[in-house]
Amino acid sequence: xxxxxxxxxxxxxxxxxxxxxxxxxxxxxxxxxxxxxxxxxxxxxxxxxxxxxxxxxxxxxxxxxxxxxxxxxxxxxxxxxxxxxxxxxxxxxxxxxxxxxxxx
Numbered sequence: 001x002x003x004x005x006x007x008x009x010x011x012x013x014x015x016x017x018x019x020x021x022x023x024x025x026x027x028x029x030x031x032x033x034x035x036x037x038x039x040x041x042x043x044x045x046x047x048x049x050x051x052x053x054x055x056x057x058x059x060x061x062x063x064x065x066x067x068x069x070x071x072x073x074x075x076x077x078x079x080x081x082x083x084x085x086x087x088x089x090x091x092x093x094x095x096x097x098x099x100x101x102x103x104x
Contacts, residue, residue: 007075012066020074023062027077029053033070038063048072 010018012033020026028037030048037046039060047067048054055077056062064072 007073009071009073011071012064012069014066014068016066018064020062020064022059023056024059025055025057025077026062027053027055027075028062028064029073029075031071031073033072034067035070035072036065036067038065 012018012035020028023039028035028048030050030052032050034050035048037048037054038044039046039056039058039062041060042058046054050070
């Protein structure tokens with residue numbers, strides 16, 4: 001479980017996966033590479049390339065798959081960002097909230 005308010009920075013090798021047990025309000029930002037994000041029971045294919053981000057309000061598990069070697073960060077979005085329509089966001093500040101993360 002993540003208890004620090006700082007972003008969680010990750011590096012994933014090609015074909016590596018990471019799971020976020022409840023992705024609601026968690027902003028996924030790709031710094032390098034390319035990520036495929038899928039939410040449980042969601043038919044969309046979400047691709048996040050370097051410089052892009054994804055945010056959802058859905059309380060679902062997210063699987064993050066590295067389509068090539070990638071670096072990313074996960075951070076709990078501010079309340080204002082969470083109320084916006086789910087999808088890509090420009091940025092989000094981190095807040096002191098804990099959320100569970102586990103390897104896929």
